[in-house]
Structure formats: C-alpha cells, structure tokens
Amino acid sequence: KNQVEQSPQSLIILEGKNCTLQCNYTVSPFSNLRWYKQDTGRGPVSLTIMTFSENTKSNGRYTATLDADTKQSSLHITASQLSDSASYICVVGSSGGSYIPTFGRGTSLIVHP
Amino acid sequence: DVKVTQSSRYLVKRTGEKVFLECVQDMDHENMFWYRQDPGLGLRLIYFSYDVKMKEKGDIPEGYSVSREKKERFSLILESASTNQTSMYLCASRPFQEHQPQHFGDGTRLSIL
Numbered sequence: 656k657n658q659v660e661q662s663p664q665s666l667i668i669l670e671g672k673n674c675t676l677q678c679n680y681t682v683s684p685f686s687n688l689r690w691y692k693q694d695t696g697r698g699p700v701s702l703t704i705m706t707f708s709e710n711t712k713s714n715g716r717y718t719a720t721l722d723a724d725t726k727q728s729s730l731h732i733t734a735s736q737l738s739d740s741a742s743y744i745c746v747v748g749s750s751g752g753s754y755i756p757t758f759g760r761g762t763s764l765i766v767h768p
Numbered sequence: 769d770v771k772v773t774q775s776s777r778y779l780v781k782r783t784g785e786k787v788f789l790e791c792v793q794d795m796d797h798e799n800m801f802w803y804r805q806d807p808g809l810g811l812r813l814i815y816f817s818y819d820v821k822m823k824e825k826g827d828i829p830e831g832y833s834v835s836r837e838k839k840e841r842f843s844l845i846l847e848s849a850s851t852n853q854t855s856m857y858l859c860a861s862r863p864f865q866e867h868q869p870q871h872f873g874d875g876t877r878l879s880i881l
Contacts, residue, residue, distance in 0.1 A: 664808075687867050698772070698858055698872025699811075706867070744810070748866055754799055754818055755826070756870070760810035 659759035678745030686750035791859030
C-alpha cells in the first residue's frame with residue numbers, strides 16, 4: 656500500500672530561524688512529489704513539485720529536496736516569518752495509472768515572534 | 769487564477785438529516801475530489817470523479833455518495849448524517865494530467881448534532 660510519512664508532527668520555532676521538515680514515502684511507481692502549505696481555515700496550496708529527475712526546487716524561502724533512491728524529501732524554510740505558521744503537507748503522485756495522489760498527515764509549524 | 773468554491777464555510781445539521789455539500793470549479797478541470805480532514809489523520813479521500821457522471825470510491829466512502837452532472841460541479845451527499853461525520857470537508861479539482869496540482873476550496877466545517 657502506498658504510504659507517506661511526515662516528521663515531525665509539529666514544530667515550534669522562533670521568527671528568523673530556519674527549519675527542515677521531512678517526508679518519507681513508499682509510493683510505486685513514483686511520478687512526482689509535491690509540498691502543499693495549508694493556512695488555518697484555508698485549503699492547501701501547492702508550494703513546489705519535483706519529478707524523479709529533479710533533486711531540488713526552490714520557491715522563495717522554501718527549498719524542497721528529493722532523494723529518489725532513499726525515497727525521502729525535505730522542505731527547508733529559511734529565515735522563518737510569522738506567516739509561515741501553517742500545516743505543510745507532502746503529497747506523492749504515482750505513474751501507475753491512478754488519478755489519486757497519496758497524502759502525508761502534515762507537519763504543523765508554529766513560528767513565534 | 770483557478771477558483772474552487774464550496775457553498776458553505778460552516779454548516780450545522782442534525783443526526784439523520786440528508787446533507788448536501790456543493791463544490792464548483794471555474795477552470796474546466798476534468799478531475800474533482802472530496803476529502804475529509806480530521807486532526808492527526810490528515811486528508812482522507814472520500815470520492816473522486818474523473819469526468820462527468822463518472823465517479824470512483826476513495827478510501828472512506830461509507831455513508832457518502834456523490835453526484836457530478838456537470839463538469840464544473842461536484843456534490844457530496846451524506847445520506848443520513850451521523851455524529852462521526854462531523855469534520856472539515858475539502859473539495860479539489862485538477863486537470864486530467866496527473867502531475868498538475870490539485871486546487872482546493874477553503875473547506876466546509878460540518879457539525880452534526
């Protein structure tokens with residue numbers, strides 16, 4: 656069964672600090688990996704996508720990495736801001752003909768002033 | 769910008785009622801999805817549709833049905849609401865290309881009393 660595991664479950668950091676969120680997956684055959692940001696009371700919004708051949712992708716202060724061999728991804732947030740407080744969800748797509756991506760349970764990030 | 773609109777942000781219903789949640793997208797997307805989101809469990813797929821009048825069960829379809837009579841509209845129906853269906857419900861749409869991002873509505877917080 657396809658699975659996506661995220662760690663930590665929750666994280667509290669001070670404004671201006673960096674942090675890294677982890678995602679491990681067992682999805683086969685692998686197609687792509689996407690990170691979503693979900694603000695409180697809103698729907699998730701796509702931050703980055705990486706395919707098998709890409710090992711890093713940046714979107715402003717967000718940098719995602721992918722190691723397809725170990726089936727791991729990370730999302731690094733640089734110089735955190737209060738607006739980064741949100742849930743970050745790792746989602747993995749399969750190329751096996753399924754329309755359905757596999758969702759992780761998310762990491763809840765709180766940035767304190 | 770893609771817009772996915774869910775008809776209600778908050779809804780309170782009584783046990784045993786038939787409940788309709790409506791979702792409309794404005795980008796002519798083929799695929800549409802209904803998820804529920806509960807603390808600690810992440811997003812779980814209830815149903816999805818890959819075309820008009822086509823539907824497939826997701827991971828937790830019990831107690832739910834769906835309707836897609838027009839391409840832009842995907843309805844979720846709780847046949848006889850129960851308290852364990854109290855949750856946040858999220859609708860998403862996506863073009864048929866699997867690598868494209870899902871676009872989410874802002875959710876309906878449904879309480880069953």
